[in-house]
Amino acid sequence: MIQMKGGGIVQFQASIPIYLQIADLIEMWILQGRLEQGMQVPSVRQLALELQVNPNTVQRAFLELESAGVIITKRATGRFITDDKAKLEQMRQKILTERTSEFIKTMREFGLDDAAILALVEANADAMKEGL
Amino acid sequence: MIQMKGGGIVQFQASIPIYLQIADLIEMWILQGRLEQGMQVPSVRQLALELQVNPNTVQRAFLELESAGVIITKRATGRFITDDKAKLEQMRQKILTERTSEFIKTMREFGLDDAAILALVEANADAMKEGL
Amino acid sequence: MIQMKGGGIVQFQASIPIYLQIADLIEMWILQGRLEQGMQVPSVRQLALELQVNPNTVQRAFLELESAGVIITKRATGRFITDDKAKLEQMRQKILTERTSEFIKTMREFGLDDAAILALVEANADAMKEGL
Amino acid sequence: MIQMKGGGIVQFQASIPIYLQIADLIEMWILQGRLEQGMQVPSVRQLALELQVNPNTVQRAFLELESAGVIITKRATGRFITDDKAKLEQMRQKILTERTSEFIKTMREFGLDDAAILALVEANADAMKEGL
DNA sequence: GTGGTCTAGACCACG
DNA sequence: GTGGTCTAGACCACT
Structure with missing residues (x-):
């Protein structure tokens, strides 16, 4: 379980796609060191639950992060933060x-x-x- | 004729509505003093030409600025920057x-x-x- | 209306994501010169109808093509083949x-x-x- | 011990199921004559180790090859390449x-x-x- | 009418 | 249980 900012629920602002906000959020977590190198990235379903959005939306956020090279997907295993320090x-x-x-x-x-x-x-x- | 930044053409980024970018642009012009208080606001057509966008888009930008109280429309006369210093x-x-x-x-x-x-x-x- | 291969209905093979097959299909059309430079790219909805798939699937195919630089999206106007011959x-x-x-x-x-x-x-x- | 191509480690591409890639790999080995007719087929465990994948994945690859008639399983003895020249x-x-x-x-x-x-x-x- | 986003829910492939 | 794909359908933003 990941600690949300202040333990509260993340509020998304309209006018910016939620999936981009999520991608940004996670990228920040990683770059700020909140998520360590390893298997830290929570699963699509779990994040969707916590953020109270549709799994597809989280999926798309991860797609962004992957094409940015921040995370790596291992099929049927999970997503991992790149270990390229x-x-x-x-x-x-x-x-x-x-x-x-x-x-x-x-x-x-x-x-x-x-x-x-x-x-x-x-x-x-x-x-x-x-x-x- | 309004002097564009550096004399060049303004580039809009894809992920933000153009009309919002235009509204922001003009608001900046006003707040930075590039546009003086008075009837300085260029016409929809002229701006649309210069920015190479659809006149409707400029129109919407003006709507935003009006509801923000930055510009005022005087019927049959034109648009004016608020003189509320x-x-x-x-x-x-x-x-x-x-x-x-x-x-x-x-x-x-x-x-x-x-x-x-x-x-x-x-x-x-x-x-x-x-x-x- | 775009002429399908042989005028028939395109059959997708299982085991390869449909959206990738569509992206490939269109890329082929373009590279083979079947689609000219200009506004040729059919709309999401039209293609979805012709190919008998969900619009979202076509959308995703276009996403691929865009990130590959083959087509360019102009908001609320349509998609265009890059004119970079x-x-x-x-x-x-x-x-x-x-x-x-x-x-x-x-x-x-x-x-x-x-x-x-x-x-x-x-x-x-x-x-x-x-x-x- | 099977000689890998160039002695290196086989890289799998993300968009195709690994088990299919393995099945293809082995089929190629057989058809190219790298594996002779007889009991040459390496064990699931060994292959899994060499290819650095889950044994289940190798297992599935073998299933594919069996249903294609390329290899034959003889209970309690092992897997053999078909001798049907x-x-x-x-x-x-x-x-x-x-x-x-x-x-x-x-x-x-x-x-x-x-x-x-x-x-x-x-x-x-x-x-x-x-x-x- | 165009593209963009999101949901809800389903099914599959993989390990 | 994980990610991947797809559908159906809705609503919105923009031109």
């Missing part, structure tokens, strides 16, 4: 960089210079800390 | 804060502490500056 | 070579030398001509 | 003809005439010879 680390770095660049780009488009961006990040980080 | 500024702040919080949250989920996040932002900002 | 020609050559190499390899494994293979091909080609 | 030769001829006809048919669908097909085979055979 380098690949995972590379993907992690890629996502970190992408998200950061995208964030900076947006902020700049709003006219913020680097100092202002850093200040904004710092202020928000502090605010979020207190919020906890 | 406070509202625009408020939306601007809201977007800035939202994006920043979301960014920080994601980074933390990857195990980065605040110092690491700031460092990452700074490094990327530098890298992007050189790239230009 | 070079790419199509390249795929054609690749398939021809692959099939031929595979054929030769198999024949050699049965102990036939090149002369024997050529003779076999020639004999069969003649026989098939008479059969028509 | 005529049958084996007949199967060999059948496979050769089938594969060749299929190959020619495909090539013709691509618009190649017999001369072109022969040329293609010859060219590929030469290329493959140099490659070795």
Whole structure:
């Protein structure tokens, strides 16, 4: 049994396909290290139950992850996280960089210079800390 | 005539409705001050031509912007950007804060502490500056 | 309306997923030049009707073709064969070579030398001509 | 101990049932004469070990081969390759003809005439010879 | 009318 | 019990 975020039920947002959200969710789990290398990936049916969606939807999410090389399917045995550590680390770095660049780009488009961006990040980080 | 980003043609990504991408685009233009308060909003036909999409699609984008209160339709006159300066500024702040919080949250989920996040932002900002 | 092979109904063989057979079928149509560059690709629903399968199955076949770069999807408009002539020609050559190499390899494994293979091909080609 | 192709490990492709691939493999061995008529058929366990698959899978492969008449099970003694020489030769001829006809048919669908097909085979055979 | 997504449920192949 | 495929049918988003 996999520990859901906060132990609660995952809420999907409309306007983005659920199967993509699931794929993203699991990719995050893996890249964040919540799922270890090995047979950790839960089965289609189990995930469908936990996420309260149709098994076909989970199936499709896994299809995405497989074509992305994150997981490997062994017929009639289960799905496994790739044991290519380098690949995972590379993907992690890629996502970190992408998200950061995208964030900076947006902020700049709003006219913020680097100092202002850093200040904004710092202020928000502090605010979020207190919020906890 | 509206100046496109870099003078080029805007590329839409397949997985998000085009009309939403257009609405976002225009909202950004307004919030970033590229479009001034007044009757600046280009016509549906013109935008459709420039963006090379179906006029219906632009129409829908405008509908979104209207319901968000960003633009106002005056019958038989045209569309105008709201002159409610406070509202625009408020939306601007809201977007800035939202994006920043979301960014920080994601980074933390990857195990980065605040110092690491700031460092990452700074490094990327530098890298992007050189790239230009 | 697309002309089926011989005007008849396509029969699918068990043991190979139908959606793969459909994808192959259409890829063949394209590479053989039966479908021209343009809006030729029939819609999901139409093909499903003609092939007497579920629309979802056709949909999945198209997914394959799209990820292979053979067709392009324009939302709410239809699917189009890629107009990248070079790419199509390249795929054609690749398939021809692959099939031929595979054929030769198999024949050699049965102990036939090149002369024997050529003779076999020639004999069969003649026989098939008479059969028509 | 059976000599694998090139002494290496056999790689199975994901889209075809492993047991069928194994059955095909063994049938090829027999028809190509690598396995002689007699009690040559290796045991389920041994094959499973060498091919690194589940013994059940090998078992199923043997079932296929038995129903095809290629091997015969003698209770409490083991599995034997059929000593019906005529049958084996007949199967060999059948496979050769089938594969060749299929190959020619495909090539013709691509618009190649017999001369072109022969040329293609010859060219590929030469290329493959140099490659070795 | 087009493609995209999702559900519910069934059956099969595999190990 | 696992994944894979397929159907039937529905609803939505988009142009």
